[in-house]
Each structure stands twice: as structure tokens, then as C-alpha cells.
Amino acid sequence: MEIKFQNYELLLRHKFGISYHSRLSTPAVIIKLNQGEYEGYGEASLPPYLGETQDSVISFLNRIKLRDITSFNDLIDLSKEINSVSINDYAAKASINIAMHDLYGKISNQSCYALYGIEKSPLLFTSYTIGIDSPEMIIKKIEEAKSYKILKIKLGTENDRKILELIRECTDKPLYVDANQGWKDKYSAQEFVNYLAENNVLLVEQPFPINNYEDSAWLSERSPLPIIADESIQTIRDIDWAKNCFTGINIKLMKCGGITEAYKMIKKGREANLKIMLGCMTESSCAISAAIQLSALVDYADLDGNLLILNDPFTCNTVKDGQLKLPDGNGLGIIPDKNKLTI
């Protein structure tokens, strides 16, 4: 098995604003594996809060040992070996794991979801993210999002109620609210969550800072809405404690290390009675297709990363009228854009 990789800057359609930060692009590394006549693509998306960089991904990729895979078990074993090279580098690990799935799906003439025994069935509607922005831009973004059935609203600011009121003037669609650690006080959070529940909000993500376990547990116990951990949880090792603090968890391939780990997290999360959301970073259709392969297994999907970028280096229909769609074709079902990729 051979590997090539390419740094790639994912350009955002709109400035991406969350409670503590805004940016116009997200660095990524696209990788290609070759085995015989087959190839498989993978992706590491690297928002700053993840702590990985293009350099750290490439350093990781240069340290791993690859070999040909001839069965799904081989893929799983090689993935485990690769995961033992570092105690972090989860986006780097995800890039290899995704690419091996794409590759092995093509070798074995099947879709990635089939590798996990998942049947083709109607999928969830994905939420579509509206970042923090000026009132004019928020209105414009909601208009642009008219084909999506669920919106995900970034809050965690001083003006949360005003933003929600503004959105409710434009649309009565169901909403997910993502506070991105932005709330300070548990009592006002509780009051606000009650207000959100009365206004067709379906869930709240990451109300408090990463390590504020106490207030997260306090709010989860009292909230009429599911309280979903995002920044607070990362890998399968987090489930044992997260079940005591949250109603659900947002699993992202870039946080946990890829499709295999996400699948295991979904299973373990279910056993722990956690609601499961499948989320993403700013990602191309490569990593989004990888997540969609597992989306039949979860409660909520927020897989809009590829819809928010201008320069997707892959072609893939991942959504139709707001509903997720399992891509056709073997592996991930993505088609590389040779004008954008040099590998």
C-alpha cells in the first residue's frame, strides 16, 4: 500500500463565526492510498481547536507503517496498529482510516456502510449551520438554507435571545442550538433552555466550557432538551464519564479517529443510553461521505461541512432536499476533482 498526501485549504462560503472565534478557511490534508489498481481517499480536517496542524498530520503519516490489506479484518488490524503510534493525532488517524475504507470498499466491490452490515434505508435530515454573524447576514443565510429542514444555530454570545428572536422572525423550522462553551451561569442557562424548548429547539450542544462537568450534569438533569457534549468529549474512552454529565454526545470522525472508532462509539454510547449525534468539522465530501456511511445508526446528524465550502475537491451527492443520501458507488462513492488535486 502506498500513500500520497496534499495540504488543502478548505475555503468557506461565509465567514464561520462561533462563540469565541471566526475564520474564513480551514486547513486540511487530503490523502490517497494505492494498492494495486485501486485507490482510496481520506481527509484530515484541522480546525484550530483540535490542536492538529498540516505539519503534525504529515509528521504522523510519515511515522506509520502501511501494508496491503486483503480483508476487512486486515483493515481493522492495521487501523489499530496505526492508532498505537500516537496518543493523539485523531484527525490524522481518521484520514488513514477513511482512506482505507474507501480503498477496501473498492477492492471488495461494496459501499463502506455495507462493511459494517448497515442496510440502505432512508436517512436523517441534516441540520444546516448558521454561524454567528450580523443580523443582515443571518437573515441572508437562513434564506440560503431554505432547502434544509433543520437549522443549527451558533449561540454562546451576550445576544443569544436576540439572535433567536431574529431567527424566529424568519423561520419556524426546528433548530439545534450550539453554545460552543459560551454560557457562563447555570441558572440563566436553565431559564434559557426552557425558553428554547418552547420555541421548537430540539437540542442544545456544549453549553459550558470543556471541563465544567458539574454545571453540565446539573443542566442535563433539569433540561427539557437533550444536552449534547461536543468539545467535552472526544473518543470512546469518554463515554463512561460523559454518561454522568450529558444526555448525548456529538461524535465526529476527526475527534475520534475515523469510521471504525465512530462505529464503536455509537455502539458504546447506545449501551450507555446516550443520544447520539454525528457531527463534522468544515470538511470536504470525502470525510462527510465517510460519516454518512454510519448515519443510519444515530439520532441526529449535523453533516453539512461540505455544503459550506467553495472548493470541494470531490464530487458527491451527500444530501437531497435536506435529507442525507448514501452515495452511490463502492467505497465512499466520491469522485476526485483532478483540477483541484495534485495527488
Place this chain on the structure above:
Amino acid sequence: MEIKFQNYELLLRHKFGISYHSRLSTPAVIIKLNQGEYEGYGEASLPPYLGETQDSVISFLNRIKLRDITSFNDLIDLSKEINSVSINDYAAKASINIAMHDLYGKISNQSCYALYGIEKSPLLFTSYTIGIDSPEMIIKKIEEAKSYKILKIKLGTENDRKILELIRECTDKPLYVDANQGWKDKYSAQEFVNYLAENNVLLVEQPFPINNYEDSAWLSERSPLPIIADESIQTIRDIDWAKNCFTGINIKLMKCGGITEAYKMIKKGREANLKIMLGCMTESSCAISAAIQLSALVDYADLDGNLLILNDPFTCNTVKDGQLKLPDGNGLGIIPDKNKLTI
């Protein structure tokens, strides 16, 4: 509060060989905080398996917001805020947390251990690490280590039994064994652990790969020696599951984010009936002194990082005749070497 930082390459006295890897130096970032007339030093040490780089540390440090601290609570609050900036970057977080302790200790005219209410008492003997090497070099290293009472032996190779026999020809000192994920088969691991127990080995670290929870739990149940998780565990969030797979955990400031988090992990680990080891990376006396502040609270100490380097940018007596020593002076009790530091 102002911050300065400097990339620094820690040069190893001997090539550092473990089960999967060897190297001659470890990159680090030394930081200096200034508040009024006071200054505090911190350090991020960055072995490759951690996934952080000098660039990622500096990127993290450029994203945090500092302010003056006037109490220990202030330090804790600011540390929490800084930790919410990223879901990883634990070595970067450690560097700031350590520096704030050094700074606030000086401001408040006390040692860092006193900030946690820890009394000055005789400390543990640290183990001294003998990396994987040629037989001649192993013999030479054991001779060099004659003032240390406990040796830590890196195993996880095909020749583990031969290495141990060689060491036992040179010394009957108590040993810690670190397999660094190198063992493949649980049955032969069990047999070997029994042999180790009969040969004055006191504990075994990280026998199996990071994610091999099943075999780790299996061996921990059957082993006469404590089985200590190192690469398998990182932060306080890992304790809830680790208690089901291991007898103990190796806490390192660079893995968990600094003194504050290590203190919390020690407390939570104790509640979970886990044995606690305090370990380190290749580190200067700065981060080693930071760990020693907490060493009265743990069962085993492997705090020899500064003893293994040639160009320590700080002066500090951290060990005497193999026994750890709380440095004199306020804060960390370290003296910067202005010939080596530019900040």
C-alpha cells in the same frame, strides 16, 4: 500578564530507545510569563507520540487570552479558560499552567506544593530509565545509574527475557518494566509477568497497544504485579474506564495539561482505587520540578527526564542519591540559565 516563548531542543545524553522508536533529542517550548516584577517559567515537552509540535504549541499560545492573577483561585479560573480554547494541546496547556504556578508562587512567596496544601516530607525514590540499546550500552547505562535505587527498563521487544537476564547479571535493584505497547500475546505476557515478579520487578507499564482494553483488563486481573496504563490514558476523563482495565495509571503533566489537572487526576484516581505513578517525558528541570511538587501524593515516581539531558536550561536540584527533593525557593525553585535562554 505577558508571555514570551522560545523553541528549545532538549539533547539526550544517550539515544532514547523504546519498543517502536529511537531518537537523540526532544523538541520543547520554554515559556516565560511576566506580571509586574515577577516572572514564571513553563515548558511544553513534545515527544512525537504526543502529537504536538513547537508550531502547534505556539499557535495555541497565540490564541489564549492572559490577564493578571492575584490569587490562587484566579490562577485556577484562568487555567480553566485557557483549557477551553482547544480539545487537545495538553502540553501547550501544561506549559502555561506550570508557568502560572511558578509565577504565582513567587508573587505569594511560597512553593508550588504549598499552594495545594501539601506538606514538606521525605519523598519517593525516582526510577532512572534504561532505554533499549546494545548489551554493551545497557551495561554502561546501569553503571552510570549507580546512585539510583530503582531502574526503569524499556522492554516490548523480541528479546525481553534476554535483556532482563543481562540486567540481572549487573544489578539486583528493584525494577519497573515499561513495555511501551510492545507485547502481542496475553498468555505469553502473563507468563513473563510472573517471571518478572520473581525477579524483583515492581510493576509493568503499558503491556499492550493503546486501544487493546480487553487484554489489558485480562492481564491486570491475573498479574501479581500492578499493570500501569501510560499511553492508554491521558486526562482525568480516562479514569472512569481505566479503573476497569488497569491497576494503576501513569500521570504526566504533558499528557493531562499541567499541575492542576494532575492534582485532580491523583485525587480521582485514588478514589477509584488506582495506583498512581507520576511520570514525565524528556523534560528540563522546569517541568520536572513542577511534577515533584505533587510527588508526595503518589505511589511511584519516574521523574528522571532532566537527568537524561545534556542542555538543561534551568538549574535545580531535583534528586539526591536517587531520592526526589522538593526544590528550595518560591514557585518551582528553578534558576534559568541565561546562557541558554533568550527569553
